[in-house]
Amino acid sequence: MPSPQVFLFASTYQDAIKEEVDNDIEIDGVLQRLKNNPRDDMWGHILTWAEQADTATSKSLRIFESALECFPNTPAIQVAHLKKTQAHDSPYTKEEVERLFRNYLNFPSVALCNLYVSFMRGQSAYSAQSTYRFVLDLVGQEAESNGLWAQYLDSLEAAGENQIFRETLHEVVKIPLTDLPHFWSRLQLFEHRYHTMTAKDTLVQLEAAHAQALMVRLQLQHYMQVLYPRPVHDNQHIDYSSDTVWLPAPPLASVSNGQLVRKWEAYLKWEESDPLRLRESNMMAYKTRLRSAYLKANVRVRFSPELWLMTYKWWQKVGDDNEALLRLREGIQGNNASLLLHFALADTLEGKSDFDQARQAYEELLTIFRTALSDCPVVGRADISKDFGLVYIMYIRFTFRTEGRTAAQAVFSRAINDSTLLPWLVFEEVAKMERDHGGSINDTRHIFEAGMKQFSRDIGYVVCYLEWLITVNEKTCAQVLFESTVDEFPIHDAAQLWDHWSRYLYRCGDLDSIQEAERRMSKVYGTVDMCQSLPLRSFTSITFSRDVTKYAQSASKHTAGTTSRTRLGGYPRTNPLFDADNRLPVPPHRATDNREYQKATLDQTIQGLESKVRTAELGMESANQEVKSLQGLLSALQAMYEAQCSQNRWLREDQIRFRREVLGICQKVGHPIIEAVGPDRKRDYEVSGDETMEIDEESGRPTKRTKISA
Incomplete structure (x- = not known):
């Protein structure tokens, strides 16, 4: 952050940043601090300053390079960086710029491809058709690539390549471009001019695919308006290919950002459903669309582990395990404390029998959480401690699987040294593992006793230990x-x-x-x-x-x-x-909320009541005493079922049956039901000489019915 002295002489935050960078006040320290905290809001300010700088100074170039280390494959930063490298005072040579283009085009965007075409026009070996074909193979399925398609078609038309021009138009009208109707009109004009005899049949053959593309185009525009909330231009299309610098925010920073993650998940699932039906006709185009969609999601919502896991699973699904592993590692780079991604990485490496790398993944997590706990105040440690304990549990399980009990016990010994930072669940889980892997009762008891040194005042742990001793x-x-x-x-x-x-x-x-x-x-x-x-x-x-x-x-x-x-x-x-x-x-x-077990408990209760009724038939005095002794249990069960019957149909039915049984039991022993259910329900259960008590099937409550004489 800018120093207080800078703020004294700066009218705005932007001026403070400019003055700090211009005066070279610890610029390296600022960049290092931002690298360590990619979620710092200052990134946006310092990138804006570098983008608006008049010259391509070493400072502005270093800012872009540092930003790309924290936000790799971000098209807006790539484009801004490349523009600076092409400035007249840039220290970069043409060969170095071209090398940068080649590196960045591994993760292409329409804005980057447009800049690449402009760069290649100034090269001696420039070939318009080959250049356009190269970039269209990369981003030709993008909705906003209509400008590149139009330029390519113009170059073909100018060169008199009518056959290639026609084939390209047939390809374009099946893509949901933002300007798709224009290309259809252009195809109609071309077919009627040069292929009069077959024009009608050709257009009929393409019409179904074109109609599908039009429908997908409308759906895609709806998704893009939600995912890229930017101003609408005169053509009523969202300019989500803009090269304005934009950086992702953490998914938990706000409710709206969390909703954005869910919307991206919905969009990616929609793309995977293959709305254009490309899997059967053009598998390469289908993969290109999905690759681009996942790249956009990872850039836009970089701090969402769920989306990175979706990306990883998709690459696995298409059979590219190496690319899947690369995407997983990139996701961990942006979410270094994510248990989800680290565990997925460890499982993948374990599946490849790369046990050393898998072990390193667990060790990195332990280091991250140990540091976080040491820096965290005691009040906020609970959640971090749970995650720390889960890492140890997964690490010990992994070691049991791959190296055996002795190595796992060594990892557990390290956990004992960290016991002040761990929850007691680690000791419980390790004790279970010891038992399941053939350990003796004494070995398991020693684990629980080791936990008692730290958690003897934790009621949860003591109850857990007591349960185990009773079980064995x-x-x-x-x-x-x-x-x-x-x-x-x-x-x-x-x-x-x-x-x-x-x-x-x-x-x-x-x-x-x-x-x-x-x-x-x-x-x-x-x-x-x-x-x-x-x-x-x-x-x-x-x-x-x-x-x-x-x-x-x-x-x-x-x-x-x-x-x-x-x-x-x-x-x-x-x-x-x-x-x-x-x-x-x-x-x-x-x-307690297990529905089958609650129903069994109710049946058991009613059977017990009926048994007591049979016992109480020996005399009215003992019967009354028996019903009184059941008063507390009846009230408790009744309250429990009443509290839940409004949400659960099966509980309403059981409540009716329960009350009917209670009513019948009390009538058998000749005891007023008021004493069995409590005085607070007296009005519901009072029955006069001319009334009978029935159970209402809708409400489940006892209802008084007046006798009607003939």
Whole structure:
């Protein structure tokens, strides 16, 4: 940026840049800073100054050269640079200029080809027809290339090359050029003048392809108006071939820029759909159109990894793996922290058995994120840390595949040294890999224990470790972990540990352990309202289950992004719902929004209620007591289904069935339904002597119907 001293004497930002460059105040430092940060807005200002400079000074030429290192293949910068090299005071020779043209024409544009034709006119070996044919082979499928086609046709007509002129016109009228009607009129005139007998048949044969080109031309103009929002000229065509310097902006800089990326994706998919039907008749022309379209997208939206990946996949699809790899590396140059592109590059190199280069791709990513984390304040580290951890996970997987367990363990040892910058998910994932690759339980435990040194105060990691110990039936170690950590967390976080540990005890523990756990939990979370109608109290402590559920749900809100955060596998870490008997808690690896599992849970609940009704038929007193004990669970389930039924048809149907079952159960035991569903729903369920209770099929709510006598 211009120094403060410069701003004191400059009236505008542009004047400040001019004064800084004119006085040679650290111009090399400015360019180096801009190279390190290609997204700096100062690029546009300094390029405008270099373009408007009166002479081709070494400073302006260095600016263009530096810009092309950061924005390679950008036509506007290439054209501006070449114009400066052709100035009368330019230090470039004609041979050097021609060499630049040849390099730039590897990624051609219409503006660049127009400049090349002008340059070649001054050369002794100039041949108009060969020059035009050369550039039209490069950009002849571009909509704005009609000027080059017109000049080529004029040169053929002037040379009396009628046959080539006719063949060229037949080719041109099938291309969606901006001035396509003009070329059709020119063809009609030529055919009727020189081929009177066959003119009608010839035009009829070309008419279908020409009509298709006209339709595609209209669609293309619509896309270009969206993708290149520039002023409309008198001919009502967007001048998207203009050589005005324009630089891409990061895709997340604004909402409009993000929308621009989606529009480019739509345009590229449209081009791939082959609207001109060239794949069968002219495969070379089809590839030329797609190559040009992807080049425009990569220049216009350079900082979009998704578009670079589309480019890479397209080149792979057409069978050019080398070009695909080059485009991928160029995309990484503009998006050096993109996990998407680096992982694609590493996979490609691994597929080619180039393991050293693939390893280097991972090492570069680790260096980038390690530097970013060291420079980033603690508040903004979370997202970068997640990406850093994902790089390590992918790197360790790659090493497992290519070099084996020993080499992967060496990479993991490096990750342990970076543990202060990593999320705990790295340790969980490595432990799973160790298990899946034949490691022993002790080896896996050592990995978890290494993570405990850094994440012993992270409830998510402790719960993960506890789950694994329970899974491998390490009861003693699981109990030691639980007892050593449960009192170290606040009550909201500790509810997560109690939830998992109590589930385990209800499945596998003895009665003394269960009762001791319930005693301790009731001391922490409130009085446990035990139901005395069944032999084992722990199987019917519905109110207690509701209390733990309340604390677990509250803890999920307070620890958002840690304990309740979705794991790599895609499932939430806890599910506080219990079944009717409180004996078969929902498995922790199942998500609460899994529709099939929720339906199974509902069926299980209703079966439990019916079982209790059969038990309660021994007496009205025990029946009333049983229904009271179910009140909390009924209310919780009812609230859950009501909250979701408006969005899900299957939930509405289940809600109707659920209420019908509840109504039937309460009628069987002779207990007022008000006590089962809660007093807040009293008006919905009250039934007088002349009314009956029915379930409305549309709303799913109980409805009172008045009896009508005959």
